[in-house]
Amino acid sequence: MNNKFKIGVLLFPQFELLDVFGPLEMYGTRPEVFEICMVSQNIGSVVSKQGPKVVAEYDFNSSGYDIIMIPGGMGTRKEVENQKILEWIQIQSKDAKYITSICTGSALMAKSGLLNGVHATTNKRAFNWVVSQGSKVLWKKEARWVEDGRYFTSSGISAGMDMTLGLISKILGTQEALAIANEVEYEWHSDPSWDPFAKLYG
């Protein structure tokens, strides 16, 4: 036990690289606050959609995460049928302070039943498929990210960085989130309703 926010980052084959590493760059600037744990069904290397492999150091037997982070990527099409992953999301979310998804990661959250009655968003190009994974979710078509209680869901890929800074702003204050954005030379879209991409794919 320590006082850090322990982040459980779910990895599965064909996850999207920037869905994972955009947010982790932001959390990673404050190692005194956030502890990153790379989790997968099996310990070992996990291949991304883009090819590079990342090491999962924890499997589904570990627990105690304060923040759950679920990325998207083509792999979600298969993983929505993976009961082990859906159970991991259900069980680990019980005691988590925040449950977050990037891009089509929301399909896994939706399929696990967690988002029933919750406002949420997702990638706009995959919108219809994601929506089909959870008919009781209050899907929002135009949003960079959506915050509803302890649930933070973001739009496609790059939106994960903006959402993560939004969550950090909630935990550490807006000044600190802005300081992080400046340190990584990132222009933060701090307005969750900013979404020029929804119109493109609408």
Next chain:
Amino acid sequence: MNNKFKIGVLLFPQFELLDVFGPLEMYGTRPEVFEICMVSQNIGSVVSKQGPKVVAEYDFNSSGYDIIMIPGGMGTRKEVENQKILEWIQIQSKDAKYITSICTGSALMAKSGLLNGVHATTNKRAFNWVVSQGSKVLWKKEARWVEDGRYFTSSGISAGMDMTLGLISKILGTQEALAIANEVEYEWHSDPSWDPFAKLYG
């Protein structure tokens, strides 16, 4: 041999996550054009500054890269003294079409002598240290990225994404670079002179 652009991505301990995976997200949208090769001094997992480990599948005995990609991160402070890395950069760059760096990765390029007489930029918060690694480099203090012949150097961390789209624009055309930015829902700063962060740390 194939007709793809083979990208040699240099990994070393304490590399910066987004320096690597921001650009790879962009290249990774076009696997029919770009082939990603994760390279390090030794094959195996390499730990990032933020903690997550990434697998290098190639060591310094492999060659034939069309694009060399050198990330930054705290690890560069140590690696500027690593003759094996400096030699790898020198040798691999000979036949490469483009040599690129993100953030303090330019310190490694500068130290290898490649940037002598070349216009280049780097992270603004680490500017003085990077400049000290190459007194004959034509350093530019305010720039999102700098293109000089086959050399593309970018500013801090997130700037790698903008520079990579700039390089893709050169290879595949601006329409295609814009299409990629839209696919990953990224607001591309397509003007290399855009740099609000230089003023912050100036």
